[in-house]
Amino acid sequence: MASRIRLEDRECPLSTTVQHVGEWWTLLILHDAFDGYTRFDQFQQSLNISTSMLTTRLKTLVADGLLERRPYQTNPVRHEYVLTERGRSLRPVVVALAAWGNQHLAPEERAMILVDARTGEEAEPVVVDARTGRSLDDSEMYVFTAGPAASEAMRARYTELERRRPEPDPSASE
Incomplete structure (x- = not known):
């Protein structure tokens, strides 16, 4: 391609x-x-x-x-x-995409669901931080930033985004 x-x-x-x-x-x-x-x-x-x-x-x-x-x-x-x-290693990505699709359908409209193979109970996939177990869907709690290999252009992008970001609420970390 x-x-x-x-x-x-x-x-x-x-x-x-x-x-x-x-x-x-x-x-x-x-x-x-x-x-x-x-x-x-x-x-x-x-x-x-x-x-x-x-x-x-x-x-x-x-x-x-x-x-x-x-x-x-x-x-x-x-x-x-x-x-x-x-x-x-891409399986969690595909699971998350399918879960996102199902999230926007009524339960009776879902053609495929993820279930626990032992119990048959439907799973509710979420993407979490392995260290804290917190859901990563909160865009105020978790943000992207430049990594160690970032170019100057990438660093400038995230410096600008950080400058525009509101101050974090300290009580939100509890």
């Missing part, structure tokens, strides 16, 4: 992540892989995707290190596509 990333966003982790997984079919293929699909025909049947599009997407996912292509049969040679550790 041709890069759609703007030159000034090359260092932005959001822009580079979207470059890897922002294409429609990519997320659906990864979702199927999280459900245990590994073979070309499984993906094709599940997604009703053209052979050429699936071939292109799988090659990209392998090149990006999200899937590994392995032979499972020798005569004729057939390959399966298995999630790598890097690919598996």
Whole structure:
């Protein structure tokens, strides 16, 4: 896929992540892989995707290190596509996207829900800070800032944003 990333966003982790997984079919293929699909025909049947599009997407996912292509049969040679550790680490992102979608639907309109495999009870996914356990959805509590590898342009962006940000409420940290 041709890069759609703007030159000034090359260092932005959001822009580079979207470059890897922002294409429609990519997320659906990864979702199927999280459900245990590994073979070309499984993906094709599940997604009703053209052979050429699936071939292109799988090659990209392998090149990006999200899937590994392995032979499972020798005569004729057939390959399966298995999630790598890097690919598996995207599962919480896909879960969060699905949860966001379900959040905007009535319960009876949800075609897919996340449940506890042991109890069958519906889960309510949230993204939390591993250190504190607090939800990261509060944009006043958690903000982005320039990291150690930030360019001068990135540092200037976050310096400006910080200057415009209201003073934090000390009582909010309780």
